[in-house]
Amino acid sequence: MGDRAPVSIARLPAASGMGLAGPFAALGIVLAAWWIIIGLNVVPRAFLPTPIVVAKGVAEILTTGGRLRDVRESLLGFAVYYPLAAGLGIAVGLALGLVSGLGRFMRPLLGFFNAIAGIAWLPLAMMWFGAGTPTVAFVTANGVFFVVAVNTLTGVQSVPDIYANGLAVLGASRWRIVRDVLLPGAFPTILTGLRLALGFGWRALVAAEMVAAASGLGYLVYRSSYDFRFDIVWAGILLLGFISVTLDRLLFTPLERWTVERWGVVHR
């Protein structure tokens, strides 16, 4: 009695059952596959270094001043562009969603810009800002903004009118309806948008750094291939994935659990 363990609702099926063995097994499989490919000798050793060499590459990136600066530049930049663009996207999506005709009118435009968001803006951004950090910032923010705005608009529009009307009939103010009906109703969709935007934004940042910048982790990866430092290339690629997975985990696992518990929406 009373000692029931709390049941976690939002859990991917894969997370259960394996316990700690899972990650280690996964790591083991990856390393085994890596060694097998090296053993097959299909790729020259210079282009595919051993895991140990790549691990040393990671250590070199994280301890050498110049290389660490590239990592920091990408991370700090993203930590500024992402929240700003996402916040703006939520605000615009909400504002458009509140005026029903306007939301419907603007939706195709948002969809169109969402389809070009990110890397396609790079050449034009280079004309406007020149190669360098402002261009990277613009392309990243652009990649984030439209996904968030479209998803916020979708979320607001998908809340059934009957809830808003119900509150209005009971005498609720407009602000109250936004706070208690539209925002909670749209929240899972906004969350999906934010999560997608993390992926799109990070990709846009890396691509922009590779094509149009002289610093950042994307640039480090591309530049190192010209220096024939493939240990750094591989280490950089692994770090790019690691940062993306970690950001996703840090930001969205708690948020998702909180939404599910608070509003009881089954979301994945």
Add this chain to the structure above:
Amino acid sequence: MRTASKMRAQQPQIPGALGVPQTRSGPAVLAWRPRPLLSALFYNVGPFAALVAVWALVVALIHPSPAVLPSPLRVAEEVVFTLRSGVLPDYVQRSLARLLLTAAAVIPLGVMAGLLVGLVRPAAATLMPVFRYLTAIPAIAWLPVFLVTLGFNETSIIATAAYGFFFPVLFNTLVGVQTVPRVLRSAIRTLGGTGFHVIRDVLVPGALPSIAAGMRLGFAYGWRALIAAEMLVAQGGLGHLLFRAQSVGFTPRMVAGMAVIGTLAAAVDFFLMEPLEERTVRRWGTVRP
């Protein structure tokens, strides 16, 4: 209107009954709506007309240098010119051929691999984090590795696009298979169904909404990776078109290229991906994964 009056005519008319005289004028005025075609035109063409109008207005008022922001007319001229000279069709065709090849190779492969791995529970549990990690790595970051191992050529461009396209499909198929309740599989088994029946009648339909979502995301990632790779490898394609225009500072062509990229991507998304996703969700999905 005509059908409405017909329906009314079919209703029993009781002389002097309440409401009969009102059917003539009142509701007809209140219920006026733009005709469907006009409304569709308004909501689909209208936004873009408004965008072009605002753009033209900005250019007319501020007079920016054409290198910064060319007028809509100038860009339209450039579209027509590149169309006539065959430049645009050539570059577009290169990109589309790459995209089609990628999609044709990657979608069946990703779905099959996802189903296979999903069938074996320990394998799924072990490989899930690996796939999640590989999905998280931006495809374009692999380009340097592809360039030295596959060569500075077409293969590397396609490999980059394929990497971006493949993993969302695989990952989402796997997630889809895993969200199918095991009871359903057991039920088919109990009723004497074979493994093939389980796949065909339970796993594929159950996972389809998630697979469709994965294809949509995969297309978005793959398309962007393709354009970025075309920029860096410079062997035709829309990315190359944009980048070449950039290197000589020819903004009208850049904006024309962006318009084409946006139109193509929006068209694929609107005519292919969205209906597919909606149909699968409506037909087989109860809760979106």
